[in-house]
Amino acid sequence: MDAVFSSLGDPTRRGILARLSEGALSISELAAPYDMTLMAVSKHVSVLEGAGLVTKEKRGRAAYVHLKAESLRSAATWIAHYHRFWEDGLDALGDVLNRMREDG
Amino acid sequence: MDAVFSSLGDPTRRGILARLSEGALSISELAAPYDMTLMAVSKHVSVLEGAGLVTKEKRGRAAYVHLKAESLRSAATWIAHYHRFWEDGLDALGDVLNRMREDG
């Protein structure tokens, strides 16, 4: 899980995942919008691959990258565990608002 | 959000958050179970504080650390966006299992 969370700590990598959610893209296609080397993007993809968040499918000379978001699930589960810590806050706010409505 | 995800990329810090979910603890209390310096733990707490995941309340010479999980919400929302990418997989698995049951 370390690898998953660490991977998500970089905005470029989150951007890559976001774009992959619309379909697989090659490394160069992924790199196009960024003001950095193709190599840099390739490394980011490798990091994501290491975290199990994407897979690379070599097709000819191109390497297509596919989203594989199952790995996000453990992260989501971990975070979900803390859900009540912000929901409680919302509930408290809701209570206040309700009381204001009743009193007013 | 970078800071939130990066913070969660370290198991010590996730452990700290987990223990804080049962109530506030001082730095030394947090440090006790770990085989590392008090200073190291203090730094981890600072990282979590920087990500908005905890707050420090100085009480006498002790510093009590409180969980402040609202910051996890944005992370949870981001991840939730990809939910279908693993749910689809589960649905597909469910279909296969159903078909097996019908055929058998």
Added chain:
DNA sequence: TCGATATTCAACCATACGGTTTACTATCGA
């Protein structure tokens, strides 16, 4: 076949990170 395209390998650089140690400040308790 040959040049262009797509990617990776390898080396390198600057900075950040996880950790330590030592020294310091501040508070508690006897």
Added chain:
DNA sequence: TCGATAGTAAACCGTATGGTTGAATATCGA
């Protein structure tokens, strides 16, 4: 008051990270 306790500050160390460059490899298209 004085020693013990709680924490921070500052400097340091080894390694990881995000990035670069230049050369190498493999495939496509004419």
